[in-house]
Amino acid sequence: MNLKKVLPLKHILLSILSSALLLSVLGLLMQVKTNLYKNVGDIFLNLNMQTATANAVTSVVTFFRGIDTVGEVTVLFLATSGIALMLSDTQRTCEKVVKQESFILNVGSRLLLSVIVLFGVYIIIHGHLSPGGGFQGGVVIATAFLLLFLANPNMSLSHSILTLGESLSGVAYVLVALIGLFKMNILLGNFLPHPIGEIGELVSGGIIPVIYILVGIKVGSEMSVIVEYFSKEDYYKEVCDA
Amino acid sequence: MIGLLILFTFLAIITVALGAILSKDITQSVMLFMGVGLGSVVLFFIFQAPDVALTEAVIGTGLSTAVFLLGIMHTSQEEMES
Amino acid sequence: MSLGYYFLLPVIFSFLTPYFKKLGSFTLRGSTILLMLILFLQTLAYTGVTLPQISEFSLKPPLGIAFILDGYSLLFLLIFTFSALIVSFYMVWFFKANKGRDEARFYVFFNMLIAGSIGMILSCDIFNLYIFFEITGICSYALSAYNKDKLGLESGIKYLIIGLIASIFIVFAIMLIYLQIGTVNLGLIAQRFGQIDPKISVLIVLMLFIGFGTKAELFPMNFWAPDIYQGSMASVNGLFSSVVAKAYLFVFFHLFYLFGLNSKYMLFVMVIGAITFLVSEFTALNQTNIKRLFAYSTLGQLGILFMALSTNSSATVSGALFHLTSHSISKLLIFLALGILIHKFKSAKIDILGNFKSGFLTIVLAIGFLSILGIPPFSGFVGKILILKGFALTQNYAAIAFILLVSIVEAVYFFRLTAMMLDKKRTKISVPIGFANYVVLSVLAVLIVLFGVYPSLLTHYTDLATNALLHPTNYLNYALGVGL
Amino acid sequence: MLEFFNSTQTIHTIIIIGSMCLFFIGFYGIATQKNLVKVLVSFDIMESALFLFFIGLHYQVGLVAPIVDSNLKTFTNMVDPVPQAMILTTIVIGLAVLALGLSFGIEYYKLTGRNDISKMNELRD
Numbered sequence: 033m034n035l036k037k038v039l040p041l042k043h044i045l046l047s048i049l050s051s052a053l054l055l056s057v058l059g060l061l062m063q064v065k066t067n068l069y070k071n072v073g074d075i076f077l078n079l080n081m082q083t084a085t086a087n088a089v090t091s092v093v094t095f096f097r098g099i100d101t102v103g104e105v106t107v108l109f110l111a112t113s114g115i116a117l118m119l120s121d122t123q124r125t126c127e128k129v130v131k132q133e134s135f136i137l138n139v140g141s142r143l144l145l146s147v148i149v150l151f152g153v154y155i156i157i158h159g160h161l162s163p164g165g166g167f168q169g170g171v172v173i174a175t176a177f178l179l180l181f182l183a184n185p186n187m188s189l190s191h192s193i194l195t196l197g198e199s200l201s202g203v204a205y206v207l208v209a210l211i212g213l214f215k216m217n218i219l220l221g222n223f224l225p226h227p228i229g230e231i232g233e234l235v236s237g238g239i240i241p242v243i244y245i246l247v248g249i250k251v252g253s254e255m256s257v258i259v260e261y262f263s264k265e266d267y268y269k270e271v272c273d274a
Numbered sequence: 275m276i277g278l279l280i281l282f283t284f285l286a287i288i289t290v291a292l293g294a295i296l297s298k299d300i301t302q303s304v305m306l307f308m309g310v311g312l313g314s315v316v317l318f319f320i321f322q323a324p325d326v327a328l329t330e331a332v333i334g335t336g337l338s339t340a341v342f343l344l345g346i347m348h349t350s351q352e353e354m355e356s
Numbered sequence: 357m358s359l360g361y362y363f364l365l366p367v368i369f370s371f372l373t374p375y376f377k378k379l380g381s382f383t384l385r386g387s388t389i390l391l392m393l394i395l396f397l398q399t400l401a402y403t404g405v406t407l408p409q410i411s412e413f414s415l416k417p418p419l420g421i422a423f424i425l426d427g428y429s430l431l432f433l434l435i436f437t438f439s440a441l442i443v444s445f446y447m448v449w450f451f452k453a454n455k456g457r458d459e460a461r462f463y464v465f466f467n468m469l470i471a472g473s474i475g476m477i478l479s480c481d482i483f484n485l486y487i488f489f490e491i492t493g494i495c496s497y498a499l500s501a502y503n504k505d506k507l508g509l510e511s512g513i514k515y516l517i518i519g520l521i522a523s524i525f526i527v528f529a530i531m532l533i534y535l536q537i538g539t540v541n542l543g544l545i546a547q548r549f550g551q552i553d554p555k556i557s558v559l560i561v562l563m564l565f566i567g568f569g570t571k572a573e574l575f576p577m578n579f580w581a582p583d584i585y586q587g588s589m590a591s592v593n594g595l596f597s598s599v600v601a602k603a604y605l606f607v608f609f610h611l612f613y614l615f616g617l618n619s620k621y622m623l624f625v626m627v628i629g630a631i632t633f634l635v636s637e638f639t640a641l642n643q644t645n646i647k648r649l650f651a652y653s654t655l656g657q658l659g660i661l662f663m664a665l666s667t668n669s670s671a672t673v674s675g676a677l678f679h680l681t682s683h684s685i686s687k688l689l690i691f692l693a694l695g696i697l698i699h700k701f702k703s704a705k706i707d708i709l710g711n712f713k714s715g716f717l718t719i720v721l722a723i724g725f726l727s728i729l730g731i732p733p734f735s736g737f738v739g740k741i742l743i744l745k746g747f748a749l750t751q752n753y754a755a756i757a758f759i760l761l762v763s764i765v766e767a768v769y770f771f772r773l774t775a776m777m778l779d780k781k782r783t784k785i786s787v788p789i790g791f792a793n794y795v796v797l798s799v800l801a802v803l804i805v806l807f808g809v810y811p812s813l814l815t816h817y818t819d820l821a822t823n824a825l826l827h828p829t830n831y832l833n834y835a836l837g838v839g840l
Numbered sequence: 841m842l843e844f845f846n847s848t849q850t851i852h853t854i855i856i857i858g859s860m861c862l863f864f865i866g867f868y869g870i871a872t873q874k875n876l877v878k879v880l881v882s883f884d885i886m887e888s889a890l891f892l893f894f895i896g897l898h899y900q901v902g903l904v905a906p907i908v909d910s911n912l913k914t915f916t917n918m919v920d921p922v923p924q925a926m927i928l929t930t931i932v933i934g935l936a937v938l939a940l941g942l943s944f945g946i947e948y949y950k951l952t953g954r955n956d957i958s959k960m961n962e963l964r965d
Contacts, residue, residue: 046871054864060555061856068551071538073898073920075419077906080915088906088915089325092925099363099413099421103475103487104929106367107494110468111936114498117461118943155328162907163324167932171332178340195374202371206364209413219360220414232908255337258939262344276901277845277854284858291862291885295869300877307881310862314888321899322919324907326891326927334931338884338938345942346877349949483926490933494940501944509948510960513876516941517957520883521870523937524890527930531894534923583963643965 084226085160085237093165094243098220101243102209104167105202105250112254119261133184141183148176156248160237166244170251177256181263189260194253201249208239208246280320287313304342311335359411359423359478361398362433363488365391366471370464377460385448388463392444392470396437402430407820408834417837418541423478426831427820431677432477432606434817435684439598440470442796446591446692449790453699462502469495469595473603477610480835482530483540485607489526489571493519496600500588511587518580522570529563532556543835546614546828561617568611572604573658575632585651586704590695593647597654597691598684605658605680609665614828618668629662630758637765646694646706649769650687653728656766657683660759664743669750670822675742677818682727682735682807689800690724692793693717700787710776713784718777720797727804729770730763735807735814742811848900855896862889876945876955880938887934891927898923 076088076096083091093101152172159165180187212221226238235241287310294306311334318327369376369391376384402409408426416422425433443466451459468491475488497519501512534540536556537548549557570577585593612618612625633656640652661683664676696717701708709721727734730741740759747755776782789797807814824831844850866889869882898920906918949955 043872047868050864050868050871053867054860057559057864058857058860060559061860062853063553063555067536067538069538069548071534071920071922072419072540073538073922076921077915077918079419080906080921086908087325088918088921089924089928092921093928095414096419097414097421097484097922097925099360100484100487100925100929102364102367103484103491104932106370106468107487107490107933107936109370110465110491110494110498111940113461113464114494114501114940115943117458117498118501118504118940118947163328163905165325167928168328168332171337175332175336175340178337199371199374203368206368206371209360209364213358213360218412218414218416219358219364222414232910258341259337259344261943262341262939275842275846277847277851278842280851280896281845281854281858284854284862288858288861288865291865294881294885295865295873295878300875303878303881307884310885310888314892317892318895321895322903322905323895323899323924323927324905326895326924326931329928329931330888330891333935334884334888338935341935341939341942342877342881345946349877349945349955483929487929487933490937494937497940497944501947504947506948506951506962509944509951510963512944513941513948513957513960514963516937516944517879520937520941524883524886527887527890530926531890531923534926535894535897540922540926586963645965648965 081228081231082226083222083237083240084228084231085240086232087160087162087165089163090160090165090244091237091240094240094247095220095222098209098243101247102205105205105247108251108254109198109202112257115258115261119264133186137183141179145176145180148179149173152176152248152252156245157234157241159244159248160240161232161234166247167251170248170253171255173248173252174255174259178259178263181260185263188264189256191257194257197249197253198257201246201253205243205246205250208243212239276320280317283313283316283320287317300346301343304339304346307342308335308339311338359409359425360413362395362423362474362478363471365394366467370467373460373464381451381459384459384463385444385451388467389441389444389448391467392437392441395470395474396441399430399433399437402433403817407824408830410834417480417835418539418544421479421481421484422835423475424480424831424834425478426828426834427817427824428610428822428831429477429606429824431681431817431821432602433474435602435681436470436473436477436599439595439684439688440466442688442692442800443591443595445792445796446695449792450591450695450699452790462499465495465498465502466595469499470599473599476603477606480542480831481540482533482542482545485542486523486526486530489607490523492600492603493523493571496596499592499595500584502592503587503589507587509587511584514580515584518570522567525563525570526567529560529567532560532563536560541835542611542614543832543837546616546832547836549615561615561621564611568604568608569628572608573601573632573655574662575628575635575659578632578636578655581655582648582651585654586645586647590647590691590698593650594688594691594695597650597687601654601658602680602684605661605665609825612666613825614831618666622666622668625666626663626755629659629664629666630755631659632656632662633659633759634762637762641765641769644706645704646698646709647704649706650690650694653766654687656762657687657728660740660743663755663759664746667746667750667752668826669746670826671749672743672746673825674815674818674822675739675744675746677821678742678811678814679736679739681814681818682739682804685800685803685807686724686727686734686736689720689797689804690728692800693721693724693797696787696789696793700785706773706776709773710779710782711785713786714789716789716794716797717787720801721777722774723801723804725770725774727808729767733805733808735804735811738808738811846901851899851901852897855893859889859893859896862886862892865889874956874958876941876948876957879957880941884934884938887930891931894923895927 155164156169215223222238224238230236290309297303412422472492636655643649727736866886906921
């Protein structure tokens with residue numbers, strides 16, 4: 033085993049290049065002086081009492097920088113569309129073959145499913161009180177379905193329901209933004225009542241929990257679609273090869 | 275204490291990341307990448323960012339790895355030698 | 357109307373696309389045309405109001421995020437919404453001619469590509485701009501892989517990896533900016549950029565340059581562009597060339613002048629632009645694939661634009677913006693016309709230009725070629741002459757000589773293509789052109805001639821844009837929330 | 841000794857060095873790896889490094905997470921929430937792009953039997 037084969041010259045040169053870049057960037061970054069100005073986040077922390085949410089990160093994500101989250105949801109939606117475009121093959125002719133499924137795995141995964149989905153819903157609706165929120169809870173729900181697919185390869189989700197949830201929650205999110213425009217004269221305005229005294233309670237923060245619930249539904253259905261495409265892809269391939 | 279904890283976590287992450295890059299087996303490299311994510315979760319928690327820690331745990335580590343593993347199930351498992 | 361509709365309306369349309377699909381392809385195509393028509397009419401309505409216009413999200417700037425429309429973005433908004441309207445009409449023919457494609461998803465990506473590009477030019481917050489950058493990016497990756505054949509997927513993968521590199525550098529730059537001055541609002545960054553430690557500021561500028569320069573197809577980082585153009589459909593190429601590349605170029609120069617980098621880095625960008633122009637035009641000479649050839653031609657024209665836009669003199673910049681508009685229209689015309697030929701001949705070799713028989717297409721393509729080359733009655737001529745005049749005013753004769761010399765190279769292949777089209781000896785096959793395409797292509801050709809004969813129609817907007825770009829005081833006041 | 845390790849200054853130095861090492865490990869991976877999956881893994885490592893860098897430099901000893909609970913009634917003495925919100929967004933976007941890239945890779949592998957990006961050279965003149 034000679035060294036040249038294990039570590040080609042190109043790799044050695046590139047590692048030297050990387051280290052040189054590392055050292056120069058480090059040299060620059062070590063001189064980072066402390067910020068002369070007040071961070072915008074500190075101002076948000078002071079403002080945060082007004083939105084009456086216990087979790088400041090949530091109010092930044094859904095309210096102070098709300099349009100970012102609309103964009104983020106759109107990015108996920110586009111990625112899902114792209115994955116569906118790539119992996120949904122309408123020309124596949126081979127028949128679906130019912131695969132062997134294990135009874136214990138099947139029952140066990142179904143039992144776990146409800147618990148995991150419940151946990152996801154908890155994370156979503158407590159997004160403005162504790163760490164977590166629509167994105168995290170939505171993905172937790174999607175992992176429940178991943179478990180189901182792994183345990184039972186014949187499982188398939190109802191695409192019409194998923195599409196309905198995805199479209200309706202997305203449109204509702206944009207409508208919430210537009211209602212803010214009509215009622216508060218500012219897009220994404222917090223038009224629901226949000227008295228400061230309610231801070232820490234489940235119903236508080238005006239539109240913020242509403243937005244996170246909509247985001248949770250959307251992310252949950254999109255991620256489930258992604259997971260289904262990725263796990264079904266393998267299934268179809270095996271069936272077609274056989 | 276916190277400083278030492280951060281230092282050792284960083285050392286662990288860097289080792290695991292090097293392993294992930296240098297490993298010839300793709301599945302192994304994905305699993306090691308999951309190690310990087312887990313180390314990041316610990317660090318985010320230390321940095322008082324529980325929201326980011328939860329997100330990284332669920333999305334950056336959990337679902338990413340699952341998607342990677344499902345993805346490499348039907349592409350080649352090993353790097354082809356040229 | 358609020359500026360937010362530019363982003364929110366396409367988003368609603370995209371979310372509802374599965375249901376439009378169920379109502380049939382007529383609804384799908386019709387709704388997209390309607391959407392683009394609404395956006396275009398809204399933009400036309402904005403030409404009559406006082407600028408800048410602002411619409412805020414959640415909070416007033418500088419704390420919250422806002423969309424700001426000034427003269428500079430108005431010009432680009434006109435180009436983008438017009439191109440989108442044209443392409444949405446063209447796609448009606450395309451999907452009639454190519455049955456069995458996933459129409460709904462194409463329209464999702466198309467709508468969001470336009471919405472993302474518009475978001476990039478309107479947003480006054482650099483992190484929000486990054487989100488729109490990613491939206492545009494994902495749509496472009498998916499559109500270039502849309503054919504799902506070997507070439508399409510290869511271009512999709514290459515574009516995705518390039519996009520990932522660019523986005524990592526941009527995220528790094530945004531992080532350094534936030535660490536240094538504690539904000540992501542463009543107005544505040546512009547105000548405080550001078551106070552950053554010069555070494556870190558160089559690092560930030562370098563990161564932003566790599567990030568946006570890669571996407572805007574600047575010289576050392578544009579090796580990927582011809583591959584992407586070759587792998588994707590002709591209509592998508594038209595969009596890339598006239599909308600997406602222009603959006604990245606907008607952001608590049610917007611940040612360039614806003615952060616006050618023009619005095620320090622002017623020569624650098626100019627030289628890079630000149631090299632882009634030179635290398636691309638020489639490489640274009642021996643291309644045999646027609647899409648690649650026009651990809652290199654696009655890169656060359658972007659090189660001229662980079663040279664002229666970085667000069668900081670209002671005459672040159674105004675000329676460059678005129679040239680940019682004219683280039684957008686001409687390239688859209690050329691790519692859409694080529695799409696018809698490529699569909700007919702099922703090949704993208706350069707020979708297909710000699711083998712078709714259609715008086716209309718010949719005239720239209722010739723107008724496009726000659727306009728890009730800069731021959732008198734067409735708009736490209738006015739653009740180039742204005743740029744050269746601007747350089748003459750600042751006594752930059754080297755740039756004039758350089759542009760003229762390299763234009764000779766450009767002339768070689770454009771005249772070769774025109775001669776090939778007019779060559780009577782080749783076997784000619786007649787090409788069917790749908791009714792919609794007659795309308796679409798004639799509108800574009802008439803616009804090219806119109807702007808060539810009456811440049812004053814456009815110079816009003818380019819002057820507005822130049823003023824807004826070089827003296828962004830108004831924009832800054834709005835972004836800082838002072839002028840409200 | 842323990843005092844030294846508990847100062848904000850030291851912690852920030854460790855964070856800068858560690859995250860930049862991680863960043864350039866990812867960079868080296870992108871430059872040398874040929875398999876599409878491993879290139880995507882390298883990108884994710886680079887992204888993680890940036891997240892650690894950004895969140896870490898906004899942490900100072902003594903600050904707490906920006907969440908109020910029964911013991912903590914005001915939003916004072918907390919870490920900056922904006923970087924956390926930005927990172928949250930970037931993580932989700934990262935996953936979206938990664939999944940899209942993998943789906944391209946799978947489709948390409950089905951057509952050609954390869955996912956080696958250095959051999960993707962059909963697009964040429």
